[in-house]
Amino acid sequence: MICGERPWxxxxxxxxxxxxxxxxxxxxxxxxxxxxxxxxxxxVFYYCGPRGEEASEIRRLLGKEPVAVPSGLxxxxxxxxxxxxxxxxxxxxxxx
Numbered sequence: 001m002i003c004g005e006r007p008w009x010x011x012x013x014x015x016x017x018x019x020x021x022x023x024x025x026x027x028x029x030x031x032x033x034x035x036x037x038x039x040x041x042x043x044v045f046y047y048c049g050p051r052g053e054e055a056s057e058i059r060r061l062l063g064k065e066p067v068a069v070p071s072g073l074x075x076x077x078x079x080x081x082x083x084x085x086x087x088x089x090x091x092x093x094x095x096x
Contacts, residue, residue: 024076026080029073029076029077029079029080029082030080030082032073032076032077033077033080033082033083036069040067042064043064043065044064044065044066044067045058045062045064045065045066045067045086045089046067046068046069046077046083047066047067047068047069047074047085047086048068048069048071048074049068049069054086055068057086057087058086061086061087061089061090062086062089062090062093069083
């Protein structure tokens with residue numbers, strides 16, 4: 001799995017605050033998202049752990065395994081509307 005004690009590659013990109021000359025390009029953010037989807041599959045749900053979204057809610061509401069992503073990556077994914085909170089995902093599923 002992608003989670004754990006090791007830093008994420010995108011953490012390393014932003015580690016010095018410069019982001020290698022600026023924020024990640026939209027294409028790079030989309031490539032990271034695609035990689036997460038392929039590696040994680042349908043059984044995981046990515047969330048921003050430091051923002052207080054509870055892993056137990058992901059398990060309870062969605063029946064998926066929670067995987068925390070770094071806040072910088074979360075912000076980039078949210079900007080492109082590629083990722084949802086657990087409650088947004090629950091609401092989308094309720095409409096289907």
